[in-house]
Amino acid sequence: MPQTVLITGCSAGGIGHELAKVYFAKGVRVFATARRLESMNELASLGIETFALDVNKAESIEAVKQKITEINGGRLDILFNNAGKAYSLPNSDYDMNQVSELFNTNVVSIIAMCKAFTPLLIASGHGKIVNMSSILSFLPLPFAAAYCATKAALNAYGDSLRVELKPFNIDVITIMAGIIKSNIFNNADYKLPENSAYAGMRAYFDNKEHFAVEKQAMPADVFARSVVARTLKSSPPKTLWAGAFTTPAWIVSTFLPSWLLAKILGLGAGLPTFAKQLRADKKQA
Numbered sequence: 001m002p003q004t005v006l007i008t009g010c011s012a013g014g015i016g017h018e019l020a021k022v023y024f025a026k027g028v029r030v031f032a033t034a035r036r037l038e039s040m041n042e043l044a045s046l047g048i049e050t051f052a053l054d055v056n057k058a059e060s061i062e063a064v065k066q067k068i069t070e071i072n073g074g075r076l077d078i079l080f081n082n083a084g085k086a087y088s089l090p091n092s093d094y095d096m097n098q099v100s101e102l103f104n105t106n107v108v109s110i111i112a113m114c115k116a117f118t119p120l121l122i123a124s125g126h127g128k129i130v131n132m133s134s135i136l137s138f139l140p141l142p143f144a145a146a147y148c149a150t151k152a153a154l155n156a157y158g159d160s161l162r163v164e165l166k167p168f169n170i171d172v173i174t175i176m177a178g179i180i181k182s183n184i185f186n187n188a189d190y191k192l193p194e195n196s197a198y199a200g201m202r203a204y205f206d207n208k209e210h211f212a213v214e215k216q217a218m219p220a221d222v223f224a225r226s227v228v229a230r231t232l233k234s235s236p237p238k239t240l241w242a243g244a245f246t247t248p249a250w251i252v253s254t255f256l257p258s259w260l261l262a263k264i265l266g267l268g269a270g271l272p273t274f275a276k277q278l279r280a281d282k283k284q285a
């Protein structure tokens with residue numbers, strides 16, 4: 001019987017879409033899910049089974065769980081929690097509804113998915129949970145504080161869950177993803193409000209390249225090939241690094257003192273120049 005994987009957030013243009021194709025090419029039975037079925041038309045045309053799933057809706061999770069239970073004899077080998085979103089603004093400009101949705105999508109929904117699918121993973125004999133974290137879980141990037149916090153929470157969640165699921169022979173793998181080409185930057189909200197305390201940095205926020213670093217991002221298919229092979233190992237790593245900038249991110253976070261790392265990231269965002277401008281404005285006033 002082939003192995004099975006359920007992947008969340010498989011819309012075209014994103015990482016989940018490529019993960020589905022690579023698992024399928026390796027002979028794994030793939031249950032690809034996304035909020036909109038039509039965003040997975042290409043996957044369906046390849047023969048991949050597609051299901052509508054909004055990870056923030058309990059009834060949607062339950063419906064997919066029932067379906068997979070029915071069609072796969074109550075078992076699942078790999079639960080790949082990929083769905084997620086970004087949000088990048090100064091904390092003082094946050095829309096708290098967006099922040100709640102961010103935490104629901106990037107953290108709470110993953111807890112709900114793991115809860116729902118643990119019985120199926122136990123039944124498989126050697127289940128695996130793969131959670132999509134980020135190098136931003138440990139890099140103090142300004143204007144991404146809430147996103148960074150969701151990914152750091154996911155790291156801690158995975159570390160604890162790994163211990164408690166050990167008796168059931170379920171591996172928990174945290175992916176420390178670098179920068180990958182996808183729709184995440186286009187889907188995120190960066191619009192600085194008119195009255196922002198950071199209005200003097202508008203040019204920075206209007207330049208999406210600061211966030212997208214598109215040119216250096218790893219293509220999603222290359223990322224997927226690197227990740228899938230390692231999750232299929234009989235003894236997969238607890239933490240799996242993949243994507244552009246993972247090596248420099250590891251080096252600076254391991255060897256630089258935290259104050260220097262914070263200084264470099266602040267400099268990258270132009271914060272010292274902004275602070276200088278604020279001081280000059282204050283003097284003039």
Ligand SMILES: NC(=O)c1ccc[n+]([C@@H]2O[C@H](COP(=O)([O-])OP(=O)(O)OC[C@H]3O[C@@H](n4cnc5c(N)ncnc54)[C@H](OP(=O)(O)O)[C@@H]3O)[C@@H](O)[C@H]2O)c1
Nearest residue numbers: 009010011014015054055083084134177179180182183184
């Ligand atoms: N790209 C990067 O550089 C990078 C780096 C580190 C980590 N990551 C992580 O990688 C994962 C995939 O992101 P991506 O880069 O591929 O971004 P993406 O292209 O925006 O894809 C995100 C996927 O998550 C789905 N999603 C969002 N909210 C959902 C919900 N409530 N229910 C179900 N699906 C939902 C999106 O569906 P819709 O199409 O319906 O919106 C989409 O399929 C995320 O967890 C992200 O944080 C990405």
